[in-house]
Amino acid sequence: MSEKKPSVLQYIRAFFYYLGFYPLTIIHSSLSLIVSPVLNFQQRFKFITLINYFYIFWLRICCGVDVKITGREHLPKDGAYVAVANHSSEWETLFLQTFVRPQCAVLKKELLSIPFFGWALGLLKPIAIDRKQRRGALKQLLTEGKSRLEEGIPVVIFPQGTRVPVGKMGKFNKGGAMLALSAGVPVVPIIHNAGIYWPGKSFTKTPGVVQVHVGEPIPVEGRTVDEVHADVVEWLEKHMKELGLV
Numbered sequence: 251m252s253e254k255k256p257s258v259l260q261y262i263r264a265f266f267y268y269l270g271f272y273p274l275t276i277i278h279s280s281l282s283l284i285v286s287p288v289l290n291f292q293q294r295f296k297f298i299t300l301i302n303y304f305y306i307f308w309l310r311i312c313c314g315v316d317v318k319i320t321g322r323e324h325l326p327k328d329g330a331y332v333a334v335a336n337h338s339s340e341w342e343t344l345f346l347q348t349f350v351r352p353q354c355a356v357l358k359k360e361l362l363s364i365p366f367f368g369w370a371l372g373l374l375k376p377i378a379i380d381r382k383q384r385r386g387a388l389k390q391l392l393t394e395g396k397s398r399l400e401e402g403i404p405v406v407i408f409p410q411g412t413r414v415p416v417g418k419m420g421k422f423n424k425g426g427a428m429l430a431l432s433a434g435v436p437v438v439p440i441i442h443n444a445g446i447y448w449p450g451k452s453f454t455k456t457p458g459v460v461q462v463h464v465g466e467p468i469p470v471e472g473r474t475v476d477e478v479h480a481d482v483v484e485w486l487e488k489h490m491k492e493l494g495l496v
Contacts, residue, residue, distance in 0.1 A: 256454035260313075264454045267312040274304060279366035286373050291403075295352040298370050305344045314457030315447050317345065321464035325350070325438060330399040331467060333438045334426040334482055336490060337408035338416060338445030341460065345444075346406055349462075354398040356391060356407045356425075375403070381411070391425050392432055399433040409482070413450035416443075419496050422486065427470075427479035436467035439482055441489040463489050 278301040286294050309315045333350050335342060347353065359378035362368045372378075377394045379387045395405050407426040414420035430437045442462045448455045465485050470478050490496050 254456075256456075260454040260456065263313045267308060267455070268453075270308050270312070271305065274301060276366045279370040282370040282373060291375060291401075292352060295374055298373060299347045299351070302344050302347045306348060309341075309448075309455065313455035315341075315455050315460060316458075317460045317462060319349075319462045319464070321466075324464045324466050326436065326467060329435065330402050330433070331404050331435050331438050332395075332399070332426050332430040332433075333404055333406045333440055334409050334486070335406065335440040336420075336442065336486060336495070337410050337413050338443075338495070339413065339448045339450055341444035341448045342408075342442055345442075345460075345462075346440075350404050350406055352403055354395070354403045354405050356395070356405065377405070388425060388428075392429055395429040396433045399429070399435055405429065409486075413445075415450060416445040416495055419487065419490065422479075422483045424475055424479045427475050427482060431470045431473070431475055431478060434470065436469055437478060437482055438467050439465040439485045439489075441465075441486055441493065443493040443495055445495065461493055463493075465489075 278298075282294075282298045285297060289297060306317065333346075333353070335346065343355075347355075354375050354377060356377045356379060357371075359380050362372045362376070362378055364371075375398060377391060377398070379390060381387060398405055407429070409422040409424075409426050410420040411423060426437055440462065442460055444460045446456065447458045447460055468478060468481050468485075487496075
């Protein structure tokens with residue numbers, strides 16, 4: 251898939267986006283560190299992720315990137331679940347915290363070392379994985395993930411493990427299905443095409459509407475990990491193709 255060279259206007263718009271992004275992140279993260287000790291998890295999540303609504307709003311104002319959601323009604327209103335989504339951009343890490351609320355995100359532990367942003371992120375009970383320790387990472391996911399789910403907190407996983415550029419499918423690991431079966435909760439698949447408008451590690455953004463599709467919960471009762479994982483992958487791959495991601 252050929253890439254179009256960003257225009258000067260796109261660089262200017264992105265500059266203004268980050269001109270608002272970074273100062274507000276530092277201020278809000280500092281406030282989060284101050285107030286979090288007196289808040290319970292639900293309150294802490296709501297306060298810390300307030301800024302994510304600004305990120306998405308500011309992205310639309312500065313860069314012309316909007317969002318359209320299909321299947322919102324499929325998100326369970328009661329009880330925990332495992333949400334699995336494709337990973338191709340920074341966008342989904344910001345957006346999903348406004349969409350799946352509250353949540354526990356599975357992420358690489360290096361993110362928690364980022365000044366301000368990472369420090370605040372660490373207050374949200376993430377499952378911070380060391381990707382160099384694969385066996386230990388799976389055990390950590392299952393142990394900490396099950397604990398979060400038992401608390402009624404949905405767990406968000408990117409089964410591709412890392413950002414995969416538009417035009418490639420990547421490999422989907424079974425961690426989400428394994429966790430869902432161990433806790434007896436459904437898997438909710440989510441797909442988006444944010445990588446078209448905000449490619450991973452890209453400074454510039456392309457104006458457009460990010461399409462987000464949410465699938466019906468996939469049950470786990472009486473099924474094997476392989477069966478659940480196959481259903482998840484089939485749904486993700488089908489909708490990635492429909493959105494022109496591969």
